[in-house]
Amino acid sequence: MSVISSLQWKGDHLLLLDQRQLPHQEIYLKQTAIEDVWNSISALVVRGAPAIGIAAAYGLVLWSQHVQTKDISTFKAELRTQGEYLASSRPTAVNLSWAIERIIRVSFTVPTVEKMKEAILKEAIIIHQEDELVCQRIGEHGLKLLNDGDTILTHCNAGGIATAKYGTALAPLHLAKQNGLSISAIATETRPVLQGARLTAWELERAGIDVTLITDSMAAHVLKTKKIAAVIVGADRIAANGDTANKIGTLGLAHIAKAYHVPFYIAAPLSTIDYSIPHGDAIPIEERDPKEITHYQGQRVAAENIEVFNPAFDVTPHHLINGIITEHGIIRTPYEENLVHLSLPNDQNTEVHS
Template identity: 50%
Template sequence: METMRWLEEGLLELLDQTGLPGTVNYLRCSDYHEVATAIKNLSVRGAPAIGAAAAYGLALAAGKIETGSREAYIAELREAAGELAATRPTAVNLCWAVDRVMRRLVGAQSDDPAVLRQVVLDEAHAIHQEDESGNRRMGKYGRELIPQGARILTHCNAGALATAGYGTALGVIRAAREEGKDISVFAGETRPLLQGARLTAWEMCQEGIPVTVITDNMAGYLMAKGMVDLVLVGADRITAGGDVANKIGTYSLAVLAKEHNIPFYVAAPISTVDLSLTSGSEITIEERDMAEVTHLAGQQIAPTGVQVWNPAFDVTPARLVAAIITERGIVRPPYMESIRKIVEG
């Protein structure tokens, strides 16, 4: 499945994930404002996917700049970069992708707008392609951690829909299945927007991988019944010390896994690591519209005027994480040493 695709006429198509699984529809974006809106509205979601989408958003912005000096060209594109980077504050891949494109542009030795536009587009294509190939490598490393017959509990959606097309946590599951392992998946529904029930379950059904949806508050009982062999999730930001920000509810699963002696694994690309942060307490946690909690499928389910707290992510401390799977290999504690080594080396 294609999460996004660049059209030759200079347009970006994004799979509108808000309509899944019932409706498969692509949004056609002609400028970066539309891409920013799609990211904010979760039409495109998942840390690697929004990074790639933002890079293509810069390519759309670059295509609109016709005249001016090299300095003016770069300054105008910086404005677009700022708007795109501000759409989702927790996912570090977003700023990483935007910064990477801008560095490539600044380093380009040309004053020709046509050349500069191509530089931006080429870098966006590279980010997109590298994400998919990196996820496939991640899958090959991670499948070593998946035993034959494993029953895997996952949360939110860290699959093809959240990336350039293969997946991080679900990519590991795909790779294990491709290796011939007989595995099955429990997908936590992931309130309030049900990415597990809507998206992960849909992806697993498309792949023919056995999947069972559970409500988020069933996870502890599922583990107590001995029905889970490992927990495998994605990430939106990982600190140098190994603390992991991921979809709200991930921390609860990690605590439950620790109580039941079940390994808790995280799969994420190197671009998700933020070496500037040593602790999860330093991560900015996005808070979203209260209507996501008070309404379900357009229907109000909570009293009018009730107070709502709606953080989109939580932080799982490194001590609860058994291993982090990356496209460069598997990282294990002590994370302060192993993460920096794999990122820098």
């Protein structure tokens, strides 16, 4: 099975798969400066909360490689400034700030600028390597919810190209394929940028996994008339009470799944949980360029002089979520209690529920 890599570290530069060009071209863009990484995150060259976090970590590496100062106080102050700069590229995905803060925290423990540079590089590589294992474990736990022959419905792209490997919501599909099981997917096109059509359907077909593409507006009909074992989606930020921000359209899917008694699951690493956010209303929601809605392939498809509202994410309340699949197990309600429990050292195979 081939799972394409979204990021490749090459020692003195970073290669990012340009996901804007998929599925027609597989092009990697060379990133040599922190400004390149900021622009790539903002412009959706790289996307998916875990992949954004990894890219940001390497962005700090690229910055550090060009710094000339030997004064550790100056270096630390500038590192924080550069971290804030990278964090501004996209506000909703918490993995971005999580990776930046982790890099800063680890590097601040060493005594010299040279040691700090070494620590930044080492920690970025660790974050990258850890995410591959985390995604594998998410897939293993998610696979326990499914049976051979099942079909899941998914929204946006939470696959291998949104992470280091395997993905989150798509990880059970990739691992099922590895284990000789047949689990298929129905993917929504995911307007307005068509991540489901361009990325999810392409990724699964490329891996030899059965996938059917539908428009977003077909989801209710599919959940009503087709035998769907579960809806599994990713997440960009999970509040302390389990409310979850994900690609716009997820909230509607959760309500429809509830109406038709289809289990609705979030698949995400613990790094996506923001314990500083008490509930979903406090999650910042990114609004993107109106042209994503008014234009298609560079051509205007909407009338001139109209108002456009283009939030990139919505928030699904925790009472609509049957479980949150993490690398440490499947979290069940009460989320506020069990999310805190899962943030502590825990057996990797434990399912937390009440």
